[in-house]
Amino acid sequence: MKTDGVELGTGKSYAPVDGVNRGVSILDFILRIVAVLGTLGSAIAMGTTNETLPFVTQFIRFRAEYKDLPMFTFFVIANSIVCAYLVLSLPLSIFHILRSSAQRSRILLIFLDTAxxxxxxxxxxxxxxxxxxxxxxxxxxxxFAICQQFNSFCERASGSLIGSFGGVIMFILIILLSAVALSRR
Amino acid sequence: MKTDGVELGTGKSYAPVDGVNRGVSILDFILRIVAVLGTLGSAIAMGTTNETLPFVTQFIRFRAEYKDLPMFTFFVIANSIVCAYLVLSLPLSIFHILRSSAQRSRILLIFLDTAxxxxxxxxxxxxxxxxxxxxxxxxxxxxFAICQQFNSFCERASGSLIGSFGGVIMFILIILLSAVALSRR
Incomplete structure (x- = not known):
């Protein structure tokens, strides 16, 4: 598994570069990019959706957007924060590709990833x-169900969940990969 | 950090027992027990709550219980599953206290913990x-808000969230501890 024995390790033990670890780090990088796209897509899809019904009464404007429901607002904010975090974590992921035996930065990433x-x-x-x-x-x-009236709003909101749940699966895999990388050095 | 150099390691590298790792494993065990209590309390609190209002009309029985709302049912099921998993993971946690340098079982636990x-x-x-x-x-x-009518039901449902969110925090700490234990062997 050891490639050429070049000592690039950080931390206490200067272990040789591990080819498997580098592969794991590259996979980690790819999964992060997928998760960035998923969360970004979710945030944009939910954040830009709105529907105005083609009729108005004196009291009610029949218009739906994500700000009407606090949970949708939270969804947009959560996805934006996670997307920004993932983008910021990419340099560290590249650093892990270069220095496969880094330990502390991986622990930091596992903790932040979990949060x-x-x-x-x-x-x-x-x-x-x-x-x-x-x-x-x-x-x-x-x-009462509001999707009969706000049909396209509902469809868009439902669809925007996909990217977010995809991001969740990516995160579980990323944490698993980090654990594998931590165990071998 | 090495205690007495007794070789109890499993897996490829028979590293000496690490005092810090043992402490981490004991803390892991304690956090798991706290999480068991939190999730068990949440499941029971939500699962047993119900409120019947002291008046009845011809058409509506004013009674609220957790089964009326699918998300509360999911909450009870999720908490029960996680609680059962945590109880089943306790023997493995004890194993980690005894064999501080175990690697693969820790990776398995990190993956399952994350899920x-x-x-x-x-x-x-x-x-x-x-x-x-x-x-x-x-x-x-x-x-419309239903808590004006079902006041005690609402209070109990709100309170039952605490144990669950406490369990979430425990899990984040458990995963962090596992990562720390994996990095030192």
Whole structure:
């Protein structure tokens, strides 16, 4: 597994560069880019969707956008934060490709990745529960489905969840890869 | 940091037992027990709450329980699964206290912990968004707050979120500890 024995290690033990570790770091980099695209797409899709119905009454403007529902706002914010974090983490990911045996920066990344995973999951799940309510409503609580009226708004909001949940899966894989990279040095 | 040099390591490298690693594993065990209590408490608190209002009409039974809202059902199921997983992971955690240099089982645990973190966060967040709606309602979607009527149900549901979010924080710390333990062997 050892490539050429060049000592590039940081930290206490100057272990040789590990080819498998470099492959893991490259995969980590690719997964991060996929997650960037997923979360960015989700944030934009949810953030730009709005629908105005073609009729108006005296009291109600029939217009729906993401700001009407706090959970959708949270979804957009969570996805934006996670997307920005992922972009900022890319240089560190490149650093890991170059220096496969770096340890402390990997631990830092695992910790931040885990926190961001929790944030992204919370945003995606909160939005998903509202999307579910919007589609199905809830008879017991007297909450009616609003998707009959705001059909395209609902479809767009539902679709924007995909990128976010894809990002969650990417994060789980990224954390797994980091753990594998940490275990071999 | 090395205690007495007794070789108890599993896997490829038979490294000496690491005192810090043992401490990390003990802390991991304690955090898991705290998370078990948190998720168990949340599942029971949400699962047993119900409120019947002291009046009835011909058409509506004014009774609220967690099964009325799919997100609360998901919350109970997610907390139960995570709690069961945590109990099952305790023997492995004890194994890590005894054999501080185990690697593969730690990677397996990090992966499963991360997946369970995502499940628990999703459940907690979905329930939290419904609790928010129940408290505040949403004027734009014509969803009315139901907490004026079902006051004790709402309070209990809100309170049951605490254990779940506490469990999320425990999981983040557990994953961080596992990463630290993986990096030193």
């Amino acid at each position: 961001m995973l929790a944030l992204l999951t919370a945003g995606a799940s909160a939005a998903a529960s509202i999307v579910y309510l919007a589609h199905k409503g809830n008879a017991k609580a007297n909450w | 369970m973190l995502a499940l628990l966060t999703a459940g907690a967040s979905a329930a939290a968004s419904i609790v928010y709606l129940a408290h505040k309602g949403n004027a734009k979607a014509n969803w």
